Amino acid sequence: MLNLQLVRKYAKAIFEIAQEEGKLVEYGDELKAAREGIESVPQAIEFFSNPQVDPKLKKELLQKCFKKELSKDVYHFLLLLVDKHRFVLFPAIVDEYRALSNEARGILIADVTTATAASKKQQKAIADKLEQITGKKVELRLHEDKSLIGGVVVKIGDRRIDGSVAGRLETMKRKLLANE
Structure with a gap:
């Protein structure tokens, strides 16, 4: 079961950064693209969700896949999720971010x-x-x-x-x- 409080906390954190930078749409698009990229490979979902996989290996994979594709803040946000063992929450965080962003933009x-x-x-x-x-x-x-x-x-x-x-x-x- 997902911890909705943690999902909201992390989504609000990246949302506030995006809002400060004036990049609500851009960060939302990047988060969505990262999510779709990971979800397109079932083995990647298992890899990032497995607590027994060394976080260093997860970070290396994120670097290979996304470092050049994502803004610095979004990329570092993904690394933070790995460090805090919260990457399993990532899809729900993206959904919550989108809800926050839409509300802020009146959508x-x-x-x-x-x-x-x-x-x-x-x-x-x-x-x-x-x-x-x-x-x-x-x-x-x-x-x-x-x-x-x-x-x-x-x-x-x-x-x-x-x-x-x-x-x-x-x-x-x-x-x-x-x-x-």
């Missing part, structure tokens, strides 16, 4: 689920409508679920808007059963 993340892949035009229309409703900039995280049949389900935080065919059928079913 909401909307999980948008459709039955089939949404076209760029549809994505823009959804984003524009959500921005109009919320008054904030909205980034879409797209998902597909064929069981929706058609339409769209949007989730922003704890708010859920179900405009799917499956959702409407379920609502109709409940109303019909209630009138029996």
Whole structure:
């Protein structure tokens, strides 16, 4: 089980550095790229998560993979995670950093689920409508679920808007059963 307090502590630390440097987006992109690079190799995940692997070896691998690719602060942040034996928290730290960065920049993340892949035009229309409703900039995280049949389900935080065919059928079913 992840220690959420530690995740928040480390994410806030790199967030504050990024904010001081005026590089919220850049650091977020670098953290995301490092995470994707590590997660793209299953053996790397096991390697960095294994407490029996010498931290020196982990640092050498980070140096080979990322020293020239990342800014000094982000690279040293990864080394710090190795030193403190917290690298297993890295994916969650990246997610928390993104949440902090989005909040600071006034951006909401909307999980948008459709039955089939949404076209760029549809994505823009959804984003524009959500921005109009919320008054904030909205980034879409797209998902597909064929069981929706058609339409769209949007989730922003704890708010859920179900405009799917499956959702409407379920609502109709409940109303019909209630009138029996």
